[in-house]
Amino acid sequence: MRRLLCFLLVLLLPAAALAEAESDWANANLPQNRRPEYIQTVPWDEIEPTANGVHHYLLLCIDEWKSLPRPDDVTPPPLDEGRGPDRYGNTDGMVILTLDTAAHRIMLASIVRDAAILKPGSTDEKQYYGRINYIYNDFGPEALCKLISEHLGIRIEKYILFNFSQICDIIDLPSLDGVTVELNRNEITYLARYAVPRHTVISEDGYFTATGDPLNLHYVSKSSLPLDFSIPASVFTETKNGFVSGASSFDGPNGSVISFDRRGACTIVLPDGKKEEGYYSYEHERLAVMTGEDVWHNELAQPGKYHLGGHAALYYMRIRKSSRTDTDFMRTQRVRNVLSALADHCRVFTLDQANDLANSIMQHNDTTNMSLKEITEAASIAWSLRDCTIEEFRVPGQEDVRSITFGNMSALELNWTSIRGKYLDFLDHTTLVRDLDYVVSDEDD
Secondary structure (H helix, E strand, C coil): CHHHHHHHHHHHHHHHHHHHHHHHHHCCCCCCECCCCCCCCCCHHHCCCCCCCEEEEEEEEECCCCCCCCCCCCCCCCCCCCCCCCCCCCEEEEEEEEEECCCCEEEEEEECCCEEEECCCCCCCCCCEEEHHHHHHHHCHHHHHHHHHHHHCCCCCEEEEECHHHHHHHHCCCCCCCEEEEECHHHHHHHHHCCCCCCCEEEHHHEEEEECCCEEEEECCCCCCCEEEEECCHHHHCCCCCCCCCCEEEECHHHCEEEECCCCEEEEECCCCCEEEEEEEEECCEEEEECCCECCCCCCCCCEEEEECHHHHHHHHHCCCCCCCCCHHHHHHHHHHHHHHHHHHHCCCCHHHHHHHHHHHHHCCCEECCCHHHHHHHHHHHHHCCCCCEEEEEECCHHHEEEEEECCEEEEEECHHHHHHHHHHHHHCCCCCCCCCCCCCCCCC
16 A cells, blocks of 8 residues: 555656746746746747648637738737837737547637747847737738747648628628627626626527518527417518518417517416517527526626627627636637637538538638639538537746736736647646636736
8 A cells, every 4th residue: 555655756756846837937926027937939941831631720819800801911010029000900819720620629729819929030049029919900910820830830721811890790690690608797788887788698598589571580488388370571671670570469279379569578378478688680581588686787797697789799809807717818819719619500511511611601701822622622521520629728828828028018927838738738638628707917008
């Protein structure tokens, strides 16, 4: 027994020592105002070739509602620490999507926007530091792909960049019809205070849709059996706003009735005579009936699962300070939550539907180095992996980050060598990382 205990201690001590060393790095007693420590990257030509069946895509979102693509011939600012003039937007959303057909895996890795990085053009003798979300504006998307590749040790060559409006439009595509996510009290308060549009954050058990003609609405009542209503689409297309031109009622099973008024309100009379009040909308040839709790101007809405429209989903992903313990790391988690919810919705797609979605995404994007053929191929690969559990990774982990101020801006200093090893191990082994609230000083510059 004693020998077995000694053997276990020998096995565990190196891991314990490593954890202690990582904790020491994150909690080192260093000045806040200073240059980052030397960053060791992997030169592009020394990165291992991507394994067969593995595909990396960099998904980017810039902090602009409307934007023009960054011209290819823009001269980068002088190589120095800090940032150049903000002309083309900053990539506040950065996610690496990895599709692995060999291991049958889908992986999402989010990168915190405040990460201090080694700028393009730096050398071993002279390193210039910046923040990762400014690289697109200063050097372009290809340079950002290469920079992330060299910091993480993988080859990323394909990217797609969106602005806020494009993200909203894609989430609101009829084939996706928003996302369903879990909202806590602080997130609900945040969305209510920002006055997200009415009917864009509805509790999951009170949101129902129907398409086609007639509109066959499957309504799950809170207090009785499900009800099915067949409603002619023509009653909503008679007007430009998608509301009925006059009060209209339609019978359902067992004496149930659904009624619509011309101002957007609806009422469902249940078989037992009870009523459920709500709202409706008709857009993109789709009827939405909403009788659940609406977060619109309602800070007291109960936590739980909610269906978010595109505008609300974008605001949800942008939440950064919903509580004193909330940080930018939780924002990257929310981005992954939305992407995972969209992917879950696509699990029931046919291959044709997946390709149609890829075409629609291309129509809402004008900044990518992927051709329509490559986008369609990526959609086909993702469709073949639709039964996978989506695995998540965050750059950085809690033990590999500390706050810093340099070049007149606040940032997060990362232990890139440690992160790179963990990320490559994540790509090689199935794992799942979820974020927990913890406090790091990462105020906006």
